[in-house]
Amino acid sequence: MPDNDTHHQKSGKASFDDIYDMEDPRAYFTELGAFDYKAPEHGSRLFSCLIEAKGKARDADDPFNIVDVCCSYGINAALLKYDITLDDLYDRYRSEEAARVSSNELAVSDKAFYAARKKDDHPRVVGVDFAENAVAYGARAGLLDAGFAENLEDEPASDALERAIRRTDLLTVTGGIGYISEKTFDHLLGSMEGAPWVASLALRWVSYDDIAETLSKHGLATEKLDTHTFIQRRFADTEEHEYVIGELEKMGVDTEGKESEGSYHANFYLSRPVEDAARTPIEELLAPVLETSR
Numbered sequence: 001m002p003d004n005d006t007h008h009q010k011s012g013k014a015s016f017d018d019i020y021d022m023e024d025p026r027a028y029f030t031e032l033g034a035f036d037y038k039a040p041e042h043g044s045r046l047f048s049c050l051i052e053a054k055g056k057a058r059d060a061d062d063p064f065n066i067v068d069v070c071c072s073y074g075i076n077a078a079l080l081k082y083d084i085t086l087d088d089l090y091d092r093y094r095s096e097e098a099a100r101v102s103s104n105e106l107a108v109s110d111k112a113f114y115a116a117r118k119k120d121d122h123p124r125v126v127g128v129d130f131a132e133n134a135v136a137y138g139a140r141a142g143l144l145d146a147g148f149a150e151n152l153e154d155e156p157a158s159d160a161l162e163r164a165i166r167r168t169d170l171l172t173v174t175g176g177i178g179y180i181s182e183k184t185f186d187h188l189l190g191s192m193e194g195a196p197w198v199a200s201l202a203l204r205w206v207s208y209d210d211i212a213e214t215l216s217k218h219g220l221a222t223e224k225l226d227t228h229t230f231i232q233r234r235f236a237d238t239e240e241h242e243y244v245i246g247e248l249e250k251m252g253v254d255t256e257g258k259e260s261e262g263s264y265h266a267n268f269y270l271s272r273p274v275e276d277a278a279r280t281p282i283e284e285l286l287a288p289v290l291e292t293s294r
Contacts, residue, residue: 021131023103025073029093037233039201039266041086043174044079045289046268050199051080051123053285054169064123065169067196069184070176071127071147074138081122081143082114103137110141126164128152128188152184162191170197175232177202182214189218198222198271201230204259205247208269220271223282228290232264 019027047066055064068076078084092098092113098106124145129135132149139147148161157165171188173180177200185198198215202208212222235241241262248255258265270282283290 020072021133023133024106024137025075025134026093026098026106028073029090032233033090033094035233035236036231036263038086039174039230039232040075040079042230042266043076043172043201044086046201046286047076047080047170047172047199049286049289050170050197050270053280054197065165065167066123066125067165067168067171067188068125068127068144069129069171069173069188070180071125071129071138071144072131072134072175074125074127074135074141074143074147076172076174077125077127077138077143077145078114081119081125082117083119084114084117107137107140110143114142123170126168128161128165152187153180156187157191165191166193168192168194168196170199172198173200173202175201177208177211178206182210185211186214186218189215189220195219195273197276198269200269201232201266202269203232203264203266204229204253205244205251208267212269212271215271219273221274221277222269222271223277225268225270225282225286227283229258229265229267232266234263 016031019031022028051064051066066077066080068074071077075086075089078089079086101109125143127135127138127144127147128150129147130149130151135144135147135149138144146164148158148164150158150161165188171185171192189196189198195218198220200208200211208222208224215222235244241259244264245255245259248259268286270285
């Protein structure tokens with residue numbers, strides 16, 4: 001999902017809905033790149049740290065299984081599975097070469113591009129999103145190991161999705177909180193065996209309380225990283241900036257040095273079994289990346 005401030009539209013908020021479910025991600029990167037969209041970059045650093053920490057207790061021969069919710073074209077999967085950066089993706093999809101080919105030709109090219117850059121110990125990523133075209137592209141291009149275009153706000157997971165996510169180690173969201181609610185999390189966790197970790201970036205004006213409460217019913221304790229926030233993107237214009245500042249001030253949230261500087265900021269939430277949270281505090285767990293993920 002490109003932006004969790006683009007749904008539940010209110011006056012003053014920019015909308016990028018037109019780029020979210022196209023046949024390929026070129027417009028996605030072109031439009032969001034203009035506003036320095038960073039959420040996947042922060043997500044990949046944070047999630048990689050969690051993969052390393054949680055993966056230490058696993059059999060080395062078993063793949064690390066991720067379910068990326070609101071996955072869109074599979075951008076988070078690309079950064080986690082392949083030796084590339086978000087800037088590499090911006091360069092690729094905004095290039096003159098990419099502009100000259102069809103969506104099908106781009107998908108074929110992408111499949112070879114990513115296959116040549118696959119990390120040795122890459123995770124398996126299942127993507128879930130309501131955007132059928134975007135999910136199909138992510139699977140066709142090799143970004144997603146499996147993709148499911150399902151609206152879990154309204155319906156439980158299909159049998160096929162349940163089978164694909166039964167053994168999940170980490171559930172991730174970088175741009176969907178505020179669009180998806182606790183209903184989606186309840187449907188997903190109800191289909192999973194064991195107790196996966198859940199990691200989410202959510203804009204500071206979006207409440208995570210109902211989601212945290214639902215996750216607690218599945219045995220997970222939620223922590224918010226209090227020491228850092230993460231820039232999502234620059235505001236599209238003055239109207240959007242002023243609107244968001246006003247909404248945050250109504251909530252009693254101090255915007256000085258954050259949204260006041262011209263960009264959305266997101267909080268990071270991590271939900272784990274109580275014993276995991278007690279063993280390693282969230283700040284200690286994420287220490288390797290906190291100094292470089294702002």
